Amino acid sequence: MVKIGVPSKGRLMEKTFEWFGARGLRMAKSGSDREYAGVVEGVAGVELVMLSASEVPRELAAGRIDLGVTGTDLVRDKLADWDRQVREVAALGFGQADLIIAVPAAWIDVDTLDDLDAAAAAFRARHGFRLRIATKYHRLVRDYLTAQGVADYQLIDSQGATEGTVKNLTAEAIADITSSGETLRANHLKVLSDAVILRSQAMLYQSALSTGPEVAALLAQIGLRP
Amino acid sequence: MTPKASIRAEADRLFAAFQAAGAVPVDADILLPAETLLDLYGEDIRAKAYVTTDPVLGEMMLRPDFTVPVVQAHMAHGADPARYCYSGEVFRAQDHLGAQARESLQVGFEIFDRQAPERADAEVFALFGALLAGLNLRAVTGDIGILMAAVRGISASDKRKAALLRHIWRPHRFRALLDRFSGRAAMPAARAALLARLAGGAPADLIAAAGPLIGLREADEIAARAVTLLEDAKAAPISALEAAMLYDLLQLQAPAPAALTHLRGIAVHLPAILPAIDRFAARLEALQSQGVDVATLAFEASHGRTAMEYYDGFVFSFVNGEEIVASGGRYDALTAVLGQGRSIPAVGGIIRPHLVAALRGAA
Numbered sequence: 001m002v003k004i005g006v007p008s009k010g011r012l013m014e015k016t017f018e019w020f021g022a023r024g025l026r027m028a029k030s031g032s033d034r035e036y037a038g039v040v041e042g043v044a045g046v047e048l049v050m051l052s053a054s055e056v057p058r059e060l061a062a063g064r065i066d067l068g069v070t071g072t073d074l075v076r077d078k079l080a081d082w083d084r085q086v087r088e089v090a091a092l093g094f095g096q097a098d099l100i101i102a103v104p105a106a107w108i109d110v111d112t113l114d115d116l117d118a119a120a121a122a123f124r125a126r127h128g129f130r131l132r133i134a135t136k137y138h139r140l141v142r143d144y145l146t147a148q149g150v151a152d153y154q155l156i157d158s159q160g161a162t163e164g165t166v167k168n169l170t171a172e173a174i175a176d177i178t179s180s181g182e183t184l185r186a187n188h189l190k191v192l193s194d195a196v197i198l199r200s201q202a203m204l205y206q207s208a209l210s211t212g213p214e215v216a217a218l219l220a221q222i223g224l225r226p
Numbered sequence: 227m228t229p230k231a232s233i234r235a236e237a238d239r240l241f242a243a244f245q246a247a248g249a250v251p252v253d254a255d256i257l258l259p260a261e262t263l264l265d266l267y268g269e270d271i272r273a274k275a276y277v278t279t280d281p282v283l284g285e286m287m288l289r290p291d292f293t294v295p296v297v298q299a300h301m302a303h304g305a306d307p308a309r310y311c312y313s314g315e316v317f318r319a320q321d322h323l324g325a326q327a328r329e330s331l332q333v334g335f336e337i338f339d340r341q342a343p344e345r346a347d348a349e350v351f352a353l354f355g356a357l358l359a360g361l362n363l364r365a366v367t368g369d370i371g372i373l374m375a376a377v378r379g380i381s382a383s384d385k386r387k388a389a390l391l392r393h394i395w396r397p398h399r400f401r402a403l404l405d406r407f408s409g410r411a412a413m414p415a416a417r418a419a420l421l422a423r424l425a426g427g428a429p430a431d432l433i434a435a436a437g438p439l440i441g442l443r444e445a446d447e448i449a450a451r452a453v454t455l456l457e458d459a460k461a462a463p464i465s466a467l468e469a470a471m472l473y474d475l476l477q478l479q480a481p482a483p484a485a486l487t488h489l490r491g492i493a494v495h496l497p498a499i500l501p502a503i504d505r506f507a508a509r510l511e512a513l514q515s516q517g518v519d520v521a522t523l524a525f526e527a528s529h530g531r532t533a534m535e536y537y538d539g540f541v542f543s544f545v546n547g548e549e550i551v552a553s554g555g556r557y558d559a560l561t562a563v564l565g566q567g568r569s570i571p572a573v574g575g576i577i578r579p580h581l582v583a584a585l586r587g588a589a
Contacts, residue, residue: 081323105437108429109451111420117399121392122451123443130265139273139321146270149399151392154269166441188437193416 001047002214005059005068006038008050012202015094016069023222043221045214054078056205061085063209067218073099073177073200077137086205090224095202097179099137102189104166104173112194113148116173120152123172134158134171137197141175144197163187228584233331236586237313237579240333243357244311247349249335252310254295256317260285262294266536266563276317288317292334293536293557294564297572300338301565307339310574327580334554336574338561344505346573347540347556348512354544354552354575355518361585363544363551367482368529369509370394370555371539372489372502376475379498380468382407383461385454395535397528401476408469413459421459424452471496478527482510485525509540536560540573546585552577 006027007013017027026041027048038048049065056070057078069092079085103110103119110119120131134156135141142155156171163183165171177200178184181191204224206215216226245251261284263271276288289295292312300308313333320326335353337346355365377390386407393400405411424432429449439445463469471492478488489503510520530541539556554575562569 080321084323104440104443106433106439106445107443107448108424108432108436109420109448109455112414112416114402114417115420118389119443119451121389122447126447127442130268142269142273146273147398149393149396149402151268151396154264155272169442172441172443188440 001045002067002212002218003047003049003065004040005049005051005056005065005070007053007056007069012053012069012095013050015202016092019092019094020222025222043218046218057082057086060205060207063207066207066210066212066215068205068207069202070205071095071097071200072203073097073137073140073198075203075205076198077140080139085208087208089204089206089219092202092204095200097177097200099140099175099177099197099200101133101141101173101175101192101195101197102163102178102184103192105185105188105190107190111192113150113192116192116195117148117150117152120150124152130154131173132156132171133173133175134162134165135175136160136162137175137177140197144195148195163189228580228587232587233580233583236583237331237333240357240577240579240582241311241313243353244333244335247309247311247335247353249309249311252292252296252299252312254289254292254299254312254314256289256315257286258289258295259283260287262298262564263287263290266294266560268535273321274318276319289315290318291316292332292576293560296334296336297557297561297564300336300570300572301561301568304338306570307337307341309335309337309339311335331579332576333579334574334576336572338570338572340571342512343539343556343558343571343573344509345512346571347509348516348518350554350573350575351513351540351542352516352518354542354554354577357577358544358552358582361546361551361582363546364524366524366526366529366543366545368526368541369502369506369539370530370537370541372499372506372527373475373531374538375499375502376472376492376496379496380464380472382464383458385458386461386464395531395533397476397531400531404464404469404472407464408466408472409463410469421455424456429453467495475499475527478525480525482520482523482525485527486510505539530555536563542575546581549581550578551581551585 006016020027024042028039030037030039038050040046040048053070054074056068057075059065060068061079075082075086110116123131131153133153136159138155158165162174162176164187165174219226260277275290278286280286296310296312315329316332317329320328339346373394377387389403393403429452433445433448475492478485480488486507493500493503514520530537536557537555538559541555543550544552552575556573558571561572
């Protein structure tokens with residue numbers, strides 16, 4: 001039995017169903033609309049596991065699912081040495097979004113990471129604490145800022161409505177996923193021009209612990225390199 | 227794997243040797259408030275330390291090193307002068323799969339003394355060298371104080387010097403700043419565009435036009451930096467000669483006596499580093515009188531720049547290939563940061579007994 005983890009709701013689920021459907025693997029939710037259970041038609045020996053996209057990386061790493069669909073942002077943020085725990089099988093061509101750093105649009109003196117670093121030094125001297133960046137992508141943002149040599153900042157955890165943290169005075173800047181930038185503009189924020197931390201998209205992954213012949217056979221059947 | 231009993235025995239041997247050198251044993255807590263460590267080391271430490279939450283005290287960390295608790299203990303109720311030693315576990319979270327030690331013993335020795343800093347530097351180094359003798363380790367030394375003196379001595383604005391000093395421990399960004407300040411790197415297009423916008427009006431008007439001001443950073447802070455940026459754009463570059471001396475200094479790697487000669491050559495054009503060079507020379511004499519063979523002692527001007535960012539003078543490591551078996555240095559400024567207005571010159575270092583025991587086991 002091959003277990004495939006797919007996002008359990010929303011556009012990501014629909015697009016995933018479409019992507020597999022176009023390759024002869026018809027997926028659908030079973031039971032009532034509110035029940036998180038799914039069925040697969042067209043191919044035998046495949047079990048659908050409906051999951052929150054943010055849980056797919058963990059389930060892949062643990063080997064509880066063989067294949068899984070989620071965003072590259074979630075895999076790279078949640079898994080240490082991600083490329084040793086999962087393999088990228090196929091980019092699915094949807095769910096594109098960039099992980100960026102944004103600051104208030106009124107910060108006319110800040111356009112690049114270099115400016116943010118200098119502003120952080122001055123902010124700390126003035127306010128007595130390190131400039132706060134709200135994010136839920138702790139590993140990605142911290143690794144990026146460390147590699148870029150940015151200092152005098154701190155990460156504040158924000159699991160949702162991150163764009164509102166600056167107005168609410170719980171952060172000075174944010175690091176978040178954006179596709180169109182509309183929510184950022186509506187919240188009077190602008191994106192740093194040189195700080196795209198990750199260009200994310202939906203990806204089909206295989207667990208490094210999943211090595212059985214059934215998975216290879218399934219991947220070959222839907223036209224993918226096993 | 228080296229048996230824990232032989233690691234413990236090695237730790238006890240080192241700890242006893244430090245006590246024999248007059249150091250008072252210090253007991254440090256394992257569970258430390260995260261705030262102090264984060265303020266000192268920055269956000270990076272959060273990835274390297276085990277962070278946990280206490281319902282009352284908030285964020286806590288498993289001791290990533292002994293420096294902070296030992297300095298705090300000294301600043302709170304230490305004798306003057308004083309020397310301390312400690313032995314215990316440190317914890318480092320590992321962000322990669324593999325067998326790196328997450329929990330290991332460290333044994334350390336620290337001297338807090340206002341007199342004869344070069345003699346204290348030499349004593350620590352010589353003691354470590356004697357305890358690690360026979361293990362075929364390579365000793366490397368450096369001096370962050372010379373780098374800092376060089377930056378302070380160039381003809382540049384105080385703001386530019388402060389920016390360089392702040393990034394001494396982040397070589398990548400330091401280099402980018404130096405390239406820009408010396409005119410070696412062209413101004414990035416984004417910065418040129420930003421300057422053009424800032425030149426287009428009074429900061430207050432530009433801020434008002436850019437959008438509603440949200441967050442804690444206030445209009446005067448934004449305006450102040452806008453003015454600084456415009457001023458900085460007009461500043462003359464660091465002279466080609468001074469910049470060349472700085473680049474030369476950053477790359478200096480030589481046996482100590484040759485390094486000293488080379489540094490005196492640099493000082494002809496950068497005389498501000500002369501006092502730091504005199505301290506380096508005094509340290510070499512002190513090392514020699516402690517029996518260290520300085521003729522072959524490796525000196526690397528950039529040594530210690532990627533280590534913890536509190537060393538501000540003499541730095542040293544004893545390495546086996548890529549493995550750092552022991553390391554230490556002088557951290558005069560740190561005592562001021564943790565001392566709430568008081569400070570005392572300090573130097574010290576740690577030895578990793580699990581690596582020493584492994585080397586002895588293999589020998």
